[in-house]
Amino acid sequence: MSKLLKTIKNAKLELLKFKNHPINILLDDDKIEYFNALSILKNIKDSKKALEYFKILLLSADLDKNTDFSKKNEFSEKEFTKIMEIISKNSLALTFLLDFTILALKKDENLKINDKNMLKTFIKFLKINESELENIEKLAKFFIQNDKNQVLEFIDKNYKSADKIFDYLIEYYGD
Amino acid sequence: MGLNLDKIQAQREAFEKHPIGKLGLQEKIYYLRALGLVLHIEGARSSRPDDSKEENGQENDKRGQENPARTGIKDIIEGVLAGIDEFDIEKIKNDILDINKYIDEIENAGARSSRPNDANGKKGQENEGKKGQENPARTGEREYFKLLIDSFGIKDDFIIEFFDEFEFPDEEEVVEIFEMIKVFKLEKVLLLEVLIVSYIGEEGHVGIGFSYPNARTFFYDLCDVFKIKDGDVEEIELLAKYIDFKSKKAYEVLRKDGFSLKFGDFEYLLKFYNIKEDKFNEGDYRIYFDEYFGELKDDILFFGEYDYESGLKGLNEIKSLFFEDYDYENELNKFINTIK
DSSP: OOHHHHHHHHHHHHHHSOTTOGGGGSOHHHHHHHHHHHTTSTTGGGOHHHHHHHHHHHHHTTSOTTOOOTTOOOOOHHHHHHHHHHHHHTTOHHHHHHHHHHHHHHHHSSOOHHHHHHHHHHHHHHTOOTTHHHHHHHHHHHHHTTOHHHHHHHHHHHSTTSTTTTHHHHHHHHO | OOOOHHHHHHHHHHHTTOTTTTSOHHHHHHHHHHHHHHHHSTTSSSOSHHHHHHHHHHHHHHHTSOOHHHHHHHHHHHHHHHTGGGSOHHHIIIIIOOTHHHHHHHHHHHHHSOOTTOSSOHHHHHHHHHTTSOOHHHHHHHHHHHHHHHHTTOOTTHHHHHHTSOOOOOHHHHHHHHHHHHHTTOHHHHHHHHHHHHHHTTTTOTTSOOSSHHHHHHHHHHHHHTTOOHHHHHHHHHHHHHHHTTOTHHHHHHHSTTOSSOHHHHHHHHHHTTOOSSSOOHHHHHHHHHHHHHHHHHHHHHHHHHOHHHHHHHHHHHHHHHHSOOOHHHHHHHHHHHHO
């Protein structure tokens, strides 16, 4: 890749990072656990788009965009439970499910059976209603299409009382 | 580019309508800096000798592989044949279709290829001749930028920054440039013009889209940076294609209900390219041809890169469908046999 194109790509990541992603309420060690959980999604590295979103999230969390999480994608039950507890305790369940779904859709365009099963496993631990997955998938698709109006309308309609959980997305389109 | 004075005058007048022209100096500078980036992205234009080497190398590699055109062409031709009754042949014949353009195109395609054993030797000669000479594509970009800068009322030597004294901006500067484009709400105008400049870089090789992967990457990166909705990206690409084709369909697109781009913002390009709304322009023939026989033509052109004689013959065969009284099926079958 040419030097200029590389510079432009780095600038792009900088411009697309979320200013106030809720992950920032976590301590650094817990942030890393959040990314470990996202890395359960296999082969993120094989998809340019998914990898790019992963890097944007890392920058949003103020972590080095070159951090490699690909080696850590298997967990003991104890480890997995601990990560889910961190996410749940910090009210990051919906944010986490959305980030995971966006990554999966960026990777494959449609959710694969394995991804769906993984999401179902997450919601059991996070104590979220399964019907929420459909909403999250819709929101993720609107986001991927950069359909600002649909994203904002959808949040307004479905998450008005969700304690400003997706305010970072509203800010993302409003900046 | 061979511009004459009348043409230059007409183009200058066209650029007076450029939407950026009415903005302040600072906006203009940011806009030009953003647009100027496409000129310096490696592989975004065809001017470097290394590019042609790379392309030739790739093509040489491909020749050893199975040729998809060769394997799929029979199916495609048969598909066209099966649906041929649906076409209003007379209408195409009388109004729109001018197959000679595609015969020219296959000849040009042949000229771009690098095979040393071409029947007429054109390919090798042209490639060799171009190296070391001023590149017409680059001249075209420069002319375009000169007009732009001139119409913006910015000092002429400003253009030197883009071509001769260009310094790679660092990440911070690029972020600043893009942020200002967002602040000034120039995103869609910039995106369209990035495409137009990329096409100029292809020596008037209209309508094919990006030949150079990095120009494509740059365009889509910009779409991401500006958070452009998927549907709007497609609109911009379509409009750029029609403008590049000099097709009157550009007017149709701009006037379509719900089209997110403003007609007035792009009037200068319609004028610059002398695209008339009330008559078929040169590119309209090609647009209509693409709509009717796009896949077939593309395959034959692709095939022609590998087998010049048969490709040319294939196009002549299609021509015969419309310009002489032929038994379509019989002739097409003969055509298929020639390229098996």
